[in-house]
Every structure is written in C-alpha cells, then in structure tokens.
Amino acid sequence: MTYRVGIIGCGGISNSHLRGYREISAIEVVGGADVSAEVRRDRESRGDELGIPRMYATAAELLERERPDIVSICTWPGLRPELTELACAAGVKAILAEKPMAVDLAGCDRMLAAAERSGTLLVVGHQRRYRDRYRKARELIDAGAIGEIVEIAGFGSADLLSSATHTVDLNRFLLKDDAAAWVIGQIDTRRQDRRNARTGYQQWEETGMRYGHHVETGAFALIQFRGGARATVESGILQRAGKGGWPMTVYGTEGMLEVGPDRPEAGAPLLRVLGRGQATWEARAAESTSGFKEEAEAMLDVLEHGGEHPLNGRAAREVHEILIAIFESARRRARIDLPLAERGHPLEALVAAGETGLTAAAPPPSPAPALAGEGGSHR
Amino acid sequence: MSNRYRVGIIACGNIAQLHLRSYRAIPAMDVVGGADVSAETRARWERELEVPRMYATAAELLERERPDIVSVCTWPPLRPEMVELACAAGVKAIVAEKPMAVDLAGCDRMIAAAERSGTVLIVHHQRRFRSRFVKTRELIDAGAIGDVVQISVYNGGDLLTSSSHMVDVMRYLLHDAPAEWVIGQIDRRDPGFSNRPVGLQQWEETHTRYGHHVETGAIGIVQFEGGARGQIECGIVSRPRPGYSATVYGTDGVIETSGDRPEPGEPWLRARLKGDRDWTFPEAPPNEATQAAFEALLDVLQEGGTHPLDMRSARQVHEILMAVYESSRRRARIDLPLTASASPLEEMIAAGAI
Numbered sequence: 001m002t003y004r005v006g007i008i009g010c011g012g013i014s015n016s017h018l019r020g021y022r023e024i025s026a027i028e029v030v031g032g033a034d035v036s037a038e039v040r041r042d043r044e045s046r047g048d049e050l051g052i053p054r055m056y057a058t059a060a061e062l063l064e065r066e067r068p069d070i071v072s073i074c075t076w077p078g079l080r081p082e083l084t085e086l087a088c089a090a091g092v093k094a095i096l097a098e099k100p101m102a103v104d105l106a107g108c109d110r111m112l113a114a115a116e117r118s119g120t121l122l123v124v125g126h127q128r129r130y131r132d133r134y135r136k137a138r139e140l141i142d143a144g145a146i147g148e149i150v151e152i153a154g155f156g157s158a159d160l161l162s163s164a165t166h167t168v169d170l171n172r173f174l175l176k177d178d179a180a181a182w183v184i185g186q187i188d189t190r191r192q193d194r195r196n197a198r199t200g201y202q203q204w205e206e207t208g209m210r211y212g213h214h215v216e217t218g219a220f221a222l223i224q225f226r227g228g229a230r231a232t233v234e235s236g237i238l239q240r241a242g243k244g245g246w247p248m249t250v251y252g253t254e255g256m257l258e259v260g261p262d263r264p265e266a267g268a269p270l271l272r273v274l275g276r277g278q279a280t281w282e283a284r285a286a287e288s289t290s291g292f293k294e295e296a297e298a299m300l301d302v303l304e305h306g307g308e309h310p311l312n313g314r315a316a317r318e319v320h321e322i323l324i325a326i327f328e329s330a331r332r333r334a335r336i337d338l339p340l341a342e343r344g345h346p347l348e349a350l351v352a353a354g355e356t357g358l359t360a361a362a363p364p365p366s367p368a369p370a371l372a373g374e375g376g377s378h379r
Numbered sequence: 380m381s382n383r384y385r386v387g388i389i390a391c392g393n394i395a396q397l398h399l400r401s402y403r404a405i406p407a408m409d410v411v412g413g414a415d416v417s418a419e420t421r422a423r424w425e426r427e428l429e430v431p432r433m434y435a436t437a438a439e440l441l442e443r444e445r446p447d448i449v450s451v452c453t454w455p456p457l458r459p460e461m462v463e464l465a466c467a468a469g470v471k472a473i474v475a476e477k478p479m480a481v482d483l484a485g486c487d488r489m490i491a492a493a494e495r496s497g498t499v500l501i502v503h504h505q506r507r508f509r510s511r512f513v514k515t516r517e518l519i520d521a522g523a524i525g526d527v528v529q530i531s532v533y534n535g536g537d538l539l540t541s542s543s544h545m546v547d548v549m550r551y552l553l554h555d556a557p558a559e560w561v562i563g564q565i566d567r568r569d570p571g572f573s574n575r576p577v578g579l580q581q582w583e584e585t586h587t588r589y590g591h592h593v594e595t596g597a598i599g600i601v602q603f604e605g606g607a608r609g610q611i612e613c614g615i616v617s618r619p620r621p622g623y624s625a626t627v628y629g630t631d632g633v634i635e636t637s638g639d640r641p642e643p644g645e646p647w648l649r650a651r652l653k654g655d656r657d658w659t660f661p662e663a664p665p666n667e668a669t670q671a672a673f674e675a676l677l678d679v680l681q682e683g684g685t686h687p688l689d690m691r692s693a694r695q696v697h698e699i700l701m702a703v704y705e706s707s708r709r710r711a712r713i714d715l716p717l718t719a720s721a722s723p724l725e726e727m728i729a730a731g732a733i
Contacts, residue, residue: 184598186563220562255651277657280653335568
C-alpha cells in the first residue's frame with residue numbers, strides 16, 4: 001500500500017523528512033502546513049525533492065483535506081502536544097514527531113495520552129541511533145569487543161533540549177534502552193551574545209529563546225543507569241575543544257571505542273575501537289548516513305507487522321525525563337532519583353523566579369557566534 | 380645532617396597518630412610535645428604513646444617547647460587561628476591537616492600568617508606521595524597512555540574531608556596545572572548518620588562533620604589548563620569504586636588505581652598501556668606517604684625550595700572544592716579565580732537554599 005504523508009511545520013528540519021520519505025516508495029508526501037505564506041509558496045512552486053504538492057496555512061486544514069495516514073510534526077516543540085492531539089483526533093495511523101518530544105513532561109504525557117486514545121503510533125525523531133556509525137558501535141559492544149560498558153562520555157551540542165536529546169537517546173541505544181536510576185547535573189545560564197539566526201534563534205534578540213523556549217548556555221550531567229553503566233553529557237560552553245557534532249567515547253571493562261562527529265577531520269574515522277586483544281586503535285568502516293530513512297522504514301514496519309518502534313513515544317519520554325532531571329538537579333541542587341515527579345520545565349520555573357542570567361539585559365550583539373563548535377547543524 | 384627539629388603536635392585525635400608515627404620514623408625529627416583539650420587524650424599520649432609532655436592548649440605547647448615544626452591536626456575551623464598562633468611563635472614549619480580550612484578566607488589568613496613569619500606551611504595531602512599515584516604519573520609522563528583526556532577520582536565521604544585528597548592527586552598527575560573553570564552539583568539528603576568517630580561526634584546535635592557542614596554527594600568537573608578534565612565523584616554519586624581510587628583516561632590507554640586498601644589479590648594498578656594487547660599490572664609497592672611528605676619538608680627546611688604540598692598549591696585545591704559549591708549555589712560554570720571567600724555551602728545552608 002501507499003501511505004499518504006502530511007508535514008506540519010515546513011522549516012529546516014522538514015527537509016530531512018522530505019528527503020528521507022522520497023527514498024521510500026511506499027510513501028507519498030501529499031501536503032504540508034506552515035504559517036508562513038512565503039514557505040507555502042516556496043514548497044508548492046519549487047518542483048524539486050523539497051517541493052510539496054499542496055500547502056495549507058493550518059494543520060487542521062491539512063488533516064481535513066488530505067486525510068494523511070502519517071504526519072510529521074516539525075514545529076517548534078511548544079506546539080507539539082497540541083498538534084499531536086489534533087492529528088490523533090483526525091485519525092492518522094502514525095505520527096513522526098521531531099525532537100525534543102515537547103518542552104516539558106506534561107507535554108510528553110499529553111502526546112502519549114492522545115496517541116493511546118486513538119491507537120496512533122507515535123515516533124519521536126531521534127534518528128541518530130539509526131546512523132551507521134552508532135549501529136556499528138552497538139554491534140561491537142554487543143560482540144563484547146570492549147567488555148561491559150563502564151561509562152559513556154557524550155560530547156558536543158548546543159543545548160540539552162535541542163541537541164543533547166540525541167546524546168541521551170544514543171546513550172540509551174548503546175545500553176539497550178536501559179532505564180536511568182538517577183541524574184545529577186548543572187547548567188550555566190550566562191546570557192549568550194548572539195543575533196537572530198536560523199536553527200531556532202529567529203527570535204533570539206526579542207525573546208532570548210531558542211525554538212520558542214529558554215535554553216541554557218552550558219550543561220553537564222552524570223546519568224546512572226540501572227544496569228550499572230554511567231553516562232556523562234557535556235554541552236554548550238562546557239564542550240571540549242574539537243568535540244562538536246556528537247562524538248562519543250565508550251569506556252568498557254576491556255577497552256574503549258570512539259564514535260566520530262558528524263563532520264570528522266579529513267582522514268579521521270567515523271568509528272574506531274581499542275578493544276580486547278588489540279595493541280592499537282583500529283578504524284572501522286562506517287557510512288555517513290542520516291538515519292531518517294531507516295527510522296521511517298521502521299515506522300512502516302510497525303504499521304504493517306506490529307511490534308514496538310525503538311523510538312516510540314514512551315522511549316522518547318524516558319529521554320525527556322532524563323533531560324528535565326538535569327534541569328531539576330540544577331533547580332533543586334540535588335541528585336534527582338527517577339521517576340521525576342515534576343511535570344513542568346524547571347528552567348522555565350527558574351527564569352520565572354528571576355534565578356537565571358538568561359533574562360539579564362542583553363549585551364550588544366557581536367558578529368561572531370558565542371558558542372564554540374556548534375557548527376550550525378542542530379539535527 | 381646537622382640540625383635536629385623539635386616537633387609539636389596540636390590536637391591529638393586520630394590523624395595525629397599518623398603524624399606521630401611518621402615523625403618518629405625520621406631520625407632528624409623529635410616529637411617533644413602535644414596539645415589537646417581532652418585530659419583523657421593527654422594522659423593516653425603521655426602513657427601509651429610516650430610523648431614527653433602534653434599541654435591543654437596550643438599556646439602552652441608553643442611557649443614551653445619552642446618547637447621548630449608543628450602539626451595542626453584540629454578540625455578545620457580552628458586551623459587559621461592555630462596557624463596564626465604558631466607563626467607568631469616563630470615555628471619554622473607547619474604541617475596543617477586537610478582540608479586546609481573551611482573557606483578561602485581561612486586559607487588566606489593562613490597564607491598571610493606564614494608569609495609574615497617566613498614559616499613553611501604545607502597541607503597534608505599526603506596521598507600524592509603514594510606509590511600508586513607516583514607510578515601513574517611516571518607512566519603518563521612516559522606517554523604510556525597518550526595525552527590525558529580525563530582523570531576521574533572516587534571517594535565516599537564529602538568534598539572537604541575526602542575529595543580534597545583526590546583533587547590534589549589530580550593536580551599532581553597533571554603537574555599542578557591550574558584549573559580554568561569548575562562546574563558541579565551537590566546533594567544534601569540526610570545520610571542517616573549517628574554520632575561516631577571520624578568527625579561525626581556531634582552529628583546528631585549539629586549536622587556537621589569536623590565542625591562544618593558537609594554534603595552527602597557531589598560531582599565536579601574541572602577544566603585544567605592544557606586540556607585535561609577532572610571528574611570528582613563523591614559520596615552517593617561516586618562510581619562504586621574503592622575510596623581514594625582513580626581512573627586516568629588517555630588518548631591511547633587507561634590507568635586504574637586501587638584505593639588505599641586493595642582487596643586480597645587486587646593489584647595497586649591496572650593499566651591498558653599504548654601498544655599492549657591486554658591489561659597489565661604495573662608495580663607500585665605500598666609506601667609510607669606521610670613519612671615521604673615529612674622527608675620532603677626536611678629537604679625544604681635544609682635546602683630551600685618549594686614543597687609539593689605547599690600552601691599555595693593547597694589553596695588551589697581548596698578553590699576547586701569551593702567552586703563546586705559555588706557552582707551549585709549560582710547554578711553556573713565557575714570561572715576561576717573564585718571571588719567568594721566564604722564557603723558557598725555554608726551560605727546556601729544559612730539561606731535555606733538546600
């Protein structure tokens with residue numbers, strides 16, 4: 001059968017969805033929705049792989065007129081719960097929601113409840129776990145190449161919700177989706193000196209927000225998983241030199257492996273291992289894939305044959321709980337034992353209480369971006 | 380060796396016995412007296428430990444014995460005052476127990492006093508003299524694990540009492556590289572202690588250990604100049620590793636150290652060294668670290684130079700510990716130098732913030 005797909009929110013990240021869907025013959029992108037007339041005109045008129053046949057000003061119109069089987073929700077996260085509820089009520093079979101799942105756990109729970117009520121498959125776009133280099137890393141780990149995992153050091157990203165959400169999902173992937181027992185962490189909220197820009201910073205100068213919510217300027221976290229492994233997350237101004245683009249080092253009882261960043265230096269491997277019985281690092285071949293196509297194919301597989309999607313809404317909620325627990329650790333000055341009772345976003349609570357540097361008077365913008373190593377990509 | 384040194388010990392609790400034993404192992408050092416508020420302790424030290432003369436106050440000890448060297452083994456809140464007293468009495472050298480003080484204001488009082496009197500002041504972070512860490516640094520310096528990426532250190536207890544040692548060990552392994560910034564977090568859940576030795580004598584009444592507040596768990600990340608990172612793990616968030624153990628992650632290998640008392644059959648060091656196909660167990664026979672620290676002090680007194688546990692080095696350790704608390708207090712990465720001279724932990728508790 002062919003699945004009719006609609007795309008809600010047709011900004012930058014929807015291009016990844018469009019490119020990935022184009023590679024799947026069972027999928028036809030029939031329409032999209034965007035508030036911007038300019039975006040709607042561009043999508044309808046461009047005629048290339050990023051074009052969309054029919055564009056609507058609202059998600060409601062798209063859902064009613066096109067009756068899609070699947071929708072991608074590529075809006076900023078604050079809108080995700082409402083749009084998921086709308087799509088579920090319209091009877092779509094599956095939703096591919098962008099990450100982060102929502103801003104807070106209350107939002108995640110609204111999405112899960114809506115999907116349960118309508119029997120909709122809800123998938124959250126942590127597609128990086130389908131990338132070849134992480135899959136090969138997991139194969140090496142599963143084959144015992146580095147013994148038992150002791151600690152995973154995840155590097156490099158801008159802020160927790162926008163990008164470390166991938167890091168945490170990748171931790172879970174390498175640990176076979178082990179649950180976290182507790183989280184301790186800290187954030188830094190010094191004001192970022194930047195101008196309005198793409199990748200979520202369009203309203204920075206007016207609101208101090210990215211993608212419609214406040215973001216911290218740097219974060220560190222230690223996550224204790226139930227099976228005994230630990231993971232550390234570093235982002236923003238805590239990022240190490242040369243560690244942008246989601247590289248990861250996995251330390252095991254018998255060796256270690258490194259997953260390279262999105263854009264490795266010339267000649268650097270995407271994956272290398274110093275495993276049991278090896279005298280030196282060995283590079284392992286890995287293709288530079290996006291992971292989106294595999295993520296979408298897995299979604300179709302669940303629709304046709306049942307089963308659980310590895311990136312289902314419940315798994316994504318566990319990722320989000322860990323991220324929120326980092327903020328909660330900063331807010332409460334404590335180790336946060338999961339499950340987390342808090343349903344709001346502790347960073348927004350801190351901002352509202354005037355306890356961050358985010359809302360301080362903005363320094364004059366400088367032409368250079370303040371964050372090192374961010375590299376412009378937020379996918 | 381021409382000079383002999385008269386040694387006095389101020390406060391004769393548990394740790395003072397290690398000082399006594401170590402001084403007695405060095406021929407040029409004579410422990411001539413001690414001071415303690417407890418009559419029972421004074422009696423025991425005179426009778427059982429055969430210390431010649433015991434006094435009820437540090438002032439009496441200093442006046443009557445005119446020691447060349449004193450150990451200050453009190454709880455940390457008293458340390459600045461005792462150091463000022465000893466410096467004013469003209470001692471040549473002071474071995475202060477760790478943590479150096481409770482807050483940086485205390486450290487600075489001690490440094491100022493020692494500078495005024497020309498006294499050599501060292502802080503007893505003796506673990507950097509332990510053979511397992513000495514051997515680890517030799518391996519690092521020989522390039523056996525490539526460049527140091529991260530040093531993780533583990534201990535139970537709390538930051539001031541225990542992690543002070545391990546932060547000093549981190550600095551030792553990195554040749555005392557300065558720290559650029561620190562970020563961290565603490566946890567102050569009730570540890571369920573009851574009154575007992577090792578500083579918890581007044582726990583039920585005061586919820587303090589060694590006379591100051593403590594946290595139940597802490598994590599701290601330290602960015603050192605040169606690129607290496609330190610990861611301080613303490614109390615309820617520490618990896619389940621022996622107390623005072625460490626892991627050094629390099630670009631081409633790993634070194635793991637044991638704690639102070641390895642299990643039977645457990646090696647002092649376990650390393651995955653560059654070019655090796657498997658773990659090896661570098662030799663690091665146990666040694667008397669405090670004695671080694673005191674012998675180094677003798678060298679400084681006789682030959683000049685700077686002791687590896689010099690007061691300025693110890694203040695840097697203390698600044699890192701304070702910066703972990705300050706990070707928790709301000710919810711921020713703390714760029715050094717730290718401006719707060721009070722303990723941010725005490726401030727948070729006073730403000731009801733934790």
